[in-house]
Amino acid sequence: MSVDPLNPFAADPPSSQQPVVLPPPTLKFPQWLTDFTGLKEWPGMDPPYIPLDFINFGVIPTNIPLHGQGQCELLNNGDLSQCSFDCFNCVSFDDVYTCPKLSQTFDDGPSPFTPKLLNNIKPTTRSTFFTLGVQIIRYPEIYRQTVSKGHVMGSHTWSHKFLPGLSNEQIIAQIEWSIWAMNATSGHLPKWFRPPYGGIDNRVRSIIRQFGMQAVLWDFDTFDWKLLDSSNKHTSKDIVNNLKLFREKNGGKGLILEHDAVINTVDVGIEINQQILKNEGQFTVPQCVGGIDYIKKFV
Numbered sequence: 001m002s003v004d005p006l007n008p009f010a011a012d013p014p015s016s017q018q019p020v021v022l023p024p025p026t027l028k029f030p031q032w033l034t035d036f037t038g039l040k041e042w043p044g045m046d047p048p049y050i051p052l053d054f055i056n057f058g059v060i061p062t063n064i065p066l067h068g069q070g071q072c073e074l075l076n077n078g079d080l081s082q083c084s085f086d087c088f089n090c091v092s093f094d095d096v097y098t099c100p101k102l103s104q105t106f107d108d109g110p111s112p113f114t115p116k117l118l119n120n121i122k123p124t125t126r127s128t129f130f131t132l133g134v135q136i137i138r139y140p141e142i143y144r145q146t147v148s149k150g151h152v153m154g155s156h157t158w159s160h161k162f163l164p165g166l167s168n169e170q171i172i173a174q175i176e177w178s179i180w181a182m183n184a185t186s187g188h189l190p191k192w193f194r195p196p197y198g199g200i201d202n203r204v205r206s207i208i209r210q211f212g213m214q215a216v217l218w219d220f221d222t223f224d225w226k227l228l229d230s231s232n233k234h235t236s237k238d239i240v241n242n243l244k245l246f247r248e249k250n251g252g253k254g255l256i257l258e259h260d261a262v263i264n265t266v267d268v269g270i271e272i273n274q275q276i277l278k279n280e281g282q283f284t285v286p287q288c289v290g291g292i293d294y295i296k297k298f299v
């Protein structure tokens, strides 16, 4: 993994660089969701917690202090019962963090730039997309287009919050609303979950497991979002070269972290696909571990 000394396990741009102005939702709020929640429209960035009868609060660990991004002094590195990935790169038994074959994963979409990616990656290669609820309800057609090309869709929460700093109820709200947006758009329930900023510890894991999901991390971070700021001196050529070195060193194995929210990162995703994965193909996350694409698909 290429390491940024200031932010060694960075998964995403710092939150100040996230887009905040979003167009209004275009996806209809389904009647079944009104029946269940009593609401009539999609929530904003802080979705309300809706109690679910299958959640058992009794099994959620209580020995892990809430911490904001980078507040690792609040945790105990040696305590594997906490197992923070964002602070200490700790992975749990059911986390997916590498792949027998290179695998591209794209976070933060669907976005207006996703179609360019879909149209330019090799049609025979399938990837995995970790989507945000707030984006899905704005670009449902782009979400469906991604599904129709055979890619696997996973959850990246509702609105991209750093989960280890949230209460159990707030984490559940981030997860349930993201699943409802995916279900309302394409009639499926996700199996694979990517935590924003790689923010996951055993408290967050205990909640996502209750939804039947598993965390998907990475072993190659492209830091593609740094392309947005030229002062980082991080070019798409650097990314492709670093990935080629990683591939040689790692015997062609690896789970690659990318983003499809902006044009620069989409372009480098296409370059990686065309220059590195063109001949050898790639695996989706479920193919990496011999797992299922979705927990359930409704007809």
Ligand SMILES: [Zn+2]
Binding pocket: 011, 012, 107, 108, 156, 160, 196, 197
């Ligand atoms: Zn993200």
